Amino acid sequence: MTKRQNERERKEYKPCSPAREGALETERLILRRWTADDAEDLYRFAKDPAVGPVAGWKPHQSAAESLWVIENVFSRPEAYAICLKEDDDEVGVRAGSAIGAAELRLKEHTDMTERDDECELGYWLGKPFWGRGIMPEAAGELLCRAFCDLGMEKVWCGYYDGNTKSKRVQEKLGFRYGWTTEGLDVPQMGEKRTGHVNFLTKDRWEWLRMRDAAEAVRRERSVSEYVTCGEVSAAILSASGRIYTGICVDTASTLGICAERNAIFNMLTNGEQTVRKVLAILPDKKSGAPCGACRELLVQLMPKSYKDIEIMMDLDEDRVLTLGELTPEWWIRT
Numbered sequence: 001m002t003k004r005q006n007e008r009e010r011k012e013y014k015p016c017s018p019a020r021e022g023a024l025e026t027e028r029l030i031l032r033r034w035t036a037d038d039a040e041d042l043y044r045f046a047k048d049p050a051v052g053p054v055a056g057w058k059p060h061q062s063a064a065e066s067l068w069v070i071e072n073v074f075s076r077p078e079a080y081a082i083c084l085k086e087d088d089d090e091v092g093v094r095a096g097s098a099i100g101a102a103e104l105r106l107k108e109h110t111d112m113t114e115r116d117d118e119c120e121l122g123y124w125l126g127k128p129f130w131g132r133g134i135m136p137e138a139a140g141e142l143l144c145r146a147f148c149d150l151g152m153e154k155v156w157c158g159y160y161d162g163n164t165k166s167k168r169v170q171e172k173l174g175f176r177y178g179w180t181t182e183g184l185d186v187p188q189m190g191e192k193r194t195g196h197v198n199f200l201t202k203d204r205w206e207w208l209r210m211r212d213a214a215e216a217v218r219r220e221r222s223v224s225e226y227v228t229c230g231e232v233s234a235a236i237l238s239a240s241g242r243i244y245t246g247i248c249v250d251t252a253s254t255l256g257i258c259a260e261r262n263a264i265f266n267m268l269t270n271g272e273q274t275v276r277k278v279l280a281i282l283p284d285k286k287s288g289a290p291c292g293a294c295r296e297l298l299v300q301l302m303p304k305s306y307k308d309i310e311i312m313m314d315l316d317e318d319r320v321l322t323l324g325e326l327t328p329e330w331w332i333r334t
Contacts, residue, residue, distance in 0.1 A: 024080065024141050024142070024144075024145060025141075026137050026138065026140075026141050027137070028084065028085055028086075028134070028137060029082060029083060029084060029085060029134065029137060029138055029141070030083045030084075030085055030096065031080040031081070031082055031083070031102060031138060031141060031142070032080060032081055032083060033079075033080065033081070034070045034074040034075070034079060034080075034081045034098070034101075035070070036067060036070060036071070038066075038070060038081055038097075038098045039063045039064075039066045039067035039070060040063050040066075041093075041097045041098040041099070042060070042063075042066040042069065042070065042081075042098055042101075043060050043062065043063040043065070043066040044126070045098075045099060045100065045125075045126030045127070045128075046059065046060040046066060046069075047059045047060045047061070048126070048127050050127050051124055051125075051126065051127055052124070053189060054160065054162060054163045054166075055124050055159075055160070055163065055166070056160060056186045056188060056189060056193075057188045057189070058188055058189065074101065074103075076103065076105070076106075076109055077106065078103055078104035078105070078106065078119075078142075078145070078150075079101065079102075079103040080101070080102050080103065080138075080142070081098035081100075081101060082098065082099055082100040082101060082102055082123075082125065082134070082138045083095070083096050083097060083098055083099065084096075084097070084099060091128045091129070093128075099125065099126045099128075099129055099134075100123065100124055100125035100126055100129065100134070100135070100138070101122075101123065101124055102121075102122070102123040102135075102138050102139060102142050103121075103122045103123070103142075104119045104120070104121060104142055104145065104146050104150070104152075104155070105119055105120040105121075105122055106119050107119070110156070112156040112158070112197060113154075113156060115154075117151060117152055117153040117154070118152060118153065118154045118155070118156065119146060119150070119152055119155055119156070120155070120156045120157065120158070121139060121142060121143070121146075121155050121156070121157040122157075123135055123138065123139055123142075123166075123169070125138075130165065135165075135169050136169055136172045136173060139169060139173060140173060143155060143173065143200065143205060147202045147205055147206075148241065152202065153201065153202050154199055154200070154201050154202070155199065155200050156178065156197060156198070156199050157170050157175055157197070157198050157199070157200075158195055158196060158197040158198070159195070159196055160184075160186070160193045160194065160195055160196075161193060161194040161195075161196070167196070170198050173200065174200055174204060174205065174208045175198035175199060175200045176198060176199055176200065176204070177196075177198055178196075178197040178198050178199045179196075179197050180194065180195070180196050180197075181194070181195045181196075181197075182194050204318065206237055206277065207277070207279060207312055207315060208315075209243060210235040210236075210237055210243055210277065210279040210312070211235070211279060211281070211287075211315055213235040213243045213245050214233040214234055214235040214245055214259075214279060214280070214281045215233065215281060216245070217230075217233050217245045217246075217247055218230055218232075218233035218247065218281055219247075226251055226252040227249065227250070227251050227252075228249075228250045229247050229248060229249045229250065230247045230248070231248055231250070231283050232247065232248040232258070232259040232280060232281065232282055232283065233245065233246070233247045233248075233259050233280070233281045234246050234247075234258075234259035234260040234262070234263045234278065234279065234280040234281070234290075235263060235278075235279050236260070236263045236264060236267060236275050236276075236277065236278050236279075237275070237276045237277040237278075238267055238272045238274060238275060238276065239272065239274035239275075239276060240272060242267075242270075242272065244263045244264075244266040244267040244270065244272075245263050245266065246259045246260065246261070246262025246263030246264070246265070246266055247259050247262060248262070249262070258290070258291055258293065258294050259280055259281075260278060260280055260290045260291075260294040260297075260298075261293070261294050261297055263278075264294075264297060264298070264301065273301065273302075274302065274305075275298060275301065275302065275309050276309065276310065277309070277310045277311075277312070278290060278298070278309060278310070278311050278312070278323075279311075279312040279315070280312075286314070286315075286316075287312045287313065287314060287315050288313060288314075289311055289313060289321075289326060290311065295323065295326060295327050298323055299323070299327060299330050303330070303332070306323050306324070306327070306330075307322055307323055307324025307327075308322060308323075308324065309322060309323040309324075310322055310323075311323060311326060
């Protein structure tokens with residue numbers, strides 16, 4: 001495995017970037033509104049027969065057709081051109097040029113939902129950029145847009161049988177299976193296919209981001225002959241929606257601290273004091289309950305509302321308990 005591949009495989013946590021003049025930004029990408037000037041770039045990648053048909057649309061036949069799509073399809077409110085921040089000399093693409101498309105289709109433009117607080121995620125990418133992790137990066141930023149800016153509670157996403165790349169993107173993003181439809185009409189291709197629909201809730205998205213944030217700081221190591229750290233890491237979600245992390249520190253005496261309390265102190269240092277969710281990554285890399293000392297701190301921090309704090313017990317099984325269920329009675333009467 002090359003260094004570049006290894007870096008792509010390593011899970012990282014990146015905060016959502018706020019919308020800036022209609023654009024979204026990630027480490028490598030700019031997601032911006034389409035313009036008429038993008039027609040030639042769109043045609044370059046949309047004419048490839050490997051791109052459109054698997055997603056249910058025919059390859060573009062001319063730049064004029066691409067311009068029509070920009071003006072009549074990509075003009076919708078949450079449609080974005082995916083652009084690189086830097087030139088790609090190998091492919092011959094300049095920074096800021098469109099290399100793919102991603103969209104949050106609101107209820108007026110999808111048949112997957114009729115709710116105002118749900119939408120559909122759609123995307124495609126030029127073939128030269130497949131296998132670089134670009135689409136999960138772009139789609140992940142659109143999920144931030146959906147849940148943080150647009151107030152969505154659920155995002156749907158589908159793919160046709162055989163579109164294994166789209167399926168894999170959805171798996172990486174944490175989508176769960178919704179349903180399968182046989183004999184689905186694909187009007188642009190004039191045929192019928194089997195379609196699969198998946199979904200991601202805001203609640204699960206928050207837990208997944210907390211997991212990524214905790215894993216990003218979990219580096220078990222020896223600091224000295226007396227101190228080790230990082231065997232356990234934790235993330236807490238505050239009332240503002242910010243995620244704070246911490247790692248455990250173990251010492252030769254009682255000077256150490258749990259990861260959960262470290263994350264709480266991080267939150268307090270940054271001026272917040274209300275916890276919504278707690279997730280810890282244990283030595284076996286699974287999630288589990290905080291120790292008694294951490295629970296006690298949470299109770300003392302929020303004595304009137306601590307019972308509502310959610311604790312992730314098993315992320316794979318979506319098993320969540322409240323602190324009230326873990327600590328039904330407190331030794332101080334309130």
